[in-house]
Amino acid sequence: MMRKHSLEELQTLAKQVRRDIVQMIGEAKSGHPGGSLSAVEILVTLFFGGVMRHDVSKPDWPDRDRCILSKGHGCPALYAVLAEAGYTPLDQLNTLRKLGSIYQGHPDKRFIPVLEASTGSLGQGLSIGLGMALAGRLDSRPMRVYVILGDGEIQEGQIWEAAMFGAYHKVDNLVAIVDYNKLQLDGFIKDIMELEPLVPKWQSFGWHVIELDGHDLKALEAAFAEAEKTKGRPTVIIAHTVKGKGVSFMENSPKFHGVAPTKEEVAQALEELK
Numbered sequence: 384m385m386r387k388h389s390l391e392e393l394q395t396l397a398k399q400v401r402r403d404i405v406q407m408i409g410e411a412k413s414g415h416p417g418g419s420l421s422a423v424e425i426l427v428t429l430f431f432g433g434v435m436r437h438d439v440s441k442p443d444w445p446d447r448d449r450c451i452l453s454k455g456h457g458c459p460a461l462y463a464v465l466a467e468a469g470y471t472p473l474d475q476l477n478t479l480r481k482l483g484s485i486y487q488g489h490p491d492k493r494f495i496p497v498l499e500a501s502t503g504s505l506g507q508g509l510s511i512g513l514g515m516a517l518a519g520r521l522d523s524r525p526m527r528v529y530v531i532l533g534d535g536e537i538q539e540g541q542i543w544e545a546a547m548f549g550a551y552h553k554v555d556n557l558v559a560i561v562d563y564n565k566l567q568l569d570g571f572i573k574d575i576m577e578l579e580p581l582v583p584k585w586q587s588f589g590w591h592v593i594e595l596d597g598h599d600l601k602a603l604e605a606a607f608a609e610a611e612k613t614k615g616r617p618t619v620i621i622a623h624t625v626k627g628k629g630v631s632f633m634e635n636s637p638k639f640h641g642v643a644p645t646k647e648e649v650a651q652a653l654e655e656l657k
């Protein structure tokens with residue numbers, strides 16, 4: 384079972400994952416840095432903070448907790464976390480998006496069997512996770528399911544069908560995390576289709592809602608513990624984040640949704656992430 388890492392270890396891992404992200408996207412010359420960088424602490428806490436029960440030596444353990452990155456374009460963050468955990472080869476991260484690489488532009492179970500789902504077509508992950516959580520309950524397994532959603536992604540109608548179903552069927556082993564970085568593909572959420580008031584929206588669908596700073600490792604740890612204690616309804620964590628977090632010229636920049644850093648920009652980013 385993966386041990387619970389200390390706060391200092393989590394901070395070090397988060398920085399390393401950011402370095403991995405910048406390097407692999409720089410090497411690929413394409414990809415999505417902004418939404419990868421905003422989800423780092425969420426993923427690091429899930430995998431290394433003692434939240435998810437998982438075991439690198441038993442990747443197909445039926446009772447393991449599941450993590451689905453529904454916003455699949457943020458996969459460099461997930462790839463880095465899986466590799467740093469030892470599930471996949473660390474020395475191949477820089478093959479991202481290359482023909483024949485296991486690290487494709489969106490997570491693909493055919494090439495990385497430890498992935499819980501192939502994602503990238505936005506809007507589907509919550510429904511997939513809901514099905515897994517229900518199956519776990521039917522089989523009386525202790526497993527919990529964590530689904531990471533983009534804020535732009537939750538404009539998709541299918542999300543709200545899953546939200547309605549999850550609450551009605553009291554699927555309390557399901558946790559959704561909204562990476563609320565306020566930006567979608569080509570601009571700010573508020574200028575395209577505002578989500579606010581977001582907390583009352585999820586509450587009215589019957590979910591337990593926790594709002595926090597999505598880069599605060601301690602707050603994330605506490606929220607996941609609170610979610611586990613919450614019975615009779617699913618939990619959603621509204622995680623306020625910064626798109627491009629950790630790299631000054633990428634932070635809050637719509638440009639770095641889907642543009643790779645140049646060689647010079649990679650060097651500058653790595654300097655900032657020392």
Ligand SMILES: Cc1ncc(C[n+]2csc(CCOP(=O)(O)OP(=O)(O)O)c2C)c(N)n1
Nearest residue numbers: 418456503504505533534535536566567568
């Ligand atoms: C169904 C679907 N429509 C459109 C896209 C193209 N697309 C990729 S990322 C993205 C924006 C997603 O925004 P958000 O969920 O906020 O992601 P983040 O800010 O975390 O990168 C879009 C529209 C897609 N992948 N799937």
Ligand SMILES: [Mg+2]
Nearest residue numbers: 534535566567
């Ligand atoms: Mg976003």
